Amino acid sequence: MTPQPLLLALHSCSEQFGVALWDPEHDPVAPRVAVHADGRGLSNSLIARVSEVLPPDRWSALAGLAVATGPGGFTGTRLSVVMARTLAQQLCCSLLGVSSFALMAHRLHPCLPLESQSHPFWITQELPRRGLVGGLYRVNASVVQELQEPALLPEAADPHPAVTADVDVGADVAHLLDLLKQAHHSRACLPWMPVLPIYPTSPVGPV
Numbered sequence: 001m002t003p004q005p006l007l008l009a010l011h012s013c014s015e016q017f018g019v020a021l022w023d024p025e026h027d028p029v030a031p032r033v034a035v036h037a038d039g040r041g042l043s044n045s046l047i048a049r050v051s052e053v054l055p056p057d058r059w060s061a062l063a064g065l066a067v068a069t070g071p072g073g074f075t076g077t078r079l080s081v082v083m084a085r086t087l088a089q090q091l092c093c094s095l096l097g098v099s100s101f102a103l104m105a106h107r108l109h110p111c112l113p114l115e116s117q118s119h120p121f122w123i124t125q126e127l128p129r130r131g132l133v134g135g136l137y138r139v140n141a142s143v144v145q146e147l148q149e150p151a152l153l154p155e156a157a158d159p160h161p162a163v164t165a166d167v168d169v170g171a172d173v174a175h176l177l178d179l180l181k182q183a184h185h186s187r188a189c190l191p192w193m194p195v196l197p198i199y200p201t202s203p204v205g206p207v
Contacts, residue, residue, distance in 0.1 A: 005063035007180050008054060011173035012080040013072025013100040015039045017046070018173035021053045022181060031177050035170045042076050046083060059087065064190070066096040066180035068103060068172065070198035071125070071133055071150045077197045088192035096180050097195030101125075101135040101165060102146045103172040108163045109139040120147055122159035127152075133200045134159050152200045 004024035011018040021032045034053055038045050054062075067084035070077040081097070088095035101123045112121055117139070124134040134157070136148035153159065183190060 005181075005184055006054075006058070006061045007064045007066070007177060007184060008050075008062055009066040009173050009177040009180055010050070010080040010084055011068040011100070011103075011169055011176060012042060012046075012076040013068045013070050014076075014167045014169055015073070016167075016169040017042050017049055017076070017080070018169035019050055019053050020173045020177040022177055023054070031174060033170055033174050033177075035173075040073075040075065042079055046079050050083070060091060062087065062091055062093055064094040064096070064180055064184050066098065066176045067195065068100045068176060069097045069195065070100055071200050072100055074197075074199065077199075081195065081197045085192050085195060088195075094180075094184065094188070094190035095192040095195050096176075096183055096190050098176055098179060099135065099146060099150055099198055100167060100172065101150045102137065102144055103175055104166060104168070105137040105144045105146075106139060106142060106175065107168065107171060108166060109137075111163050112161055116161040119161070122162035123150075123165050124153075124159060124162050125150075125165040127201060130201045131155065132157060132159075133165075134162070150198055150200055 007022040009020040017038045018035045065084045120138045122134045132153045134153045135150035138145045
């Protein structure tokens, strides 16, 4: 029998940090999910938080990783993406990157009017003093298509139908792990190099 893969997902696109682990050897029934309100302290706690779920002496057994690529806080998003890219490169394993908006799309899709649910819709987030960020999605048979990656929209933009971004780190990192499992089972090619953080605006503001 082929051994089940060890898979890890990271999500740090909000003030909370989420980590989810699929470890059939130790938790054969359900994945292990942990969420921590680390905020800006994540730069000091990231490795420790991951180690609580998966000790470093087992990292070499990872068959795949996944990471939420943003939009989110500049430092938090960058930290988890860099960690995931580094591990995937050093371990020669797959890396799946998914935007935080795409992860929440399947949860927010039912919030649309019934007549709009079969059509593309926007997820938007207002950034104080920066503007409106939006991504375009379609959900078909529970499969989310990201038609337009989250980006800063023109000042006069009025995207519709639209729902407001609503991060649920526990649910979203668990969903990210499920997407990684599906990709692993389908033997999808997931190189680490294209996985980069999404920054709709400059982290230093207007220049």
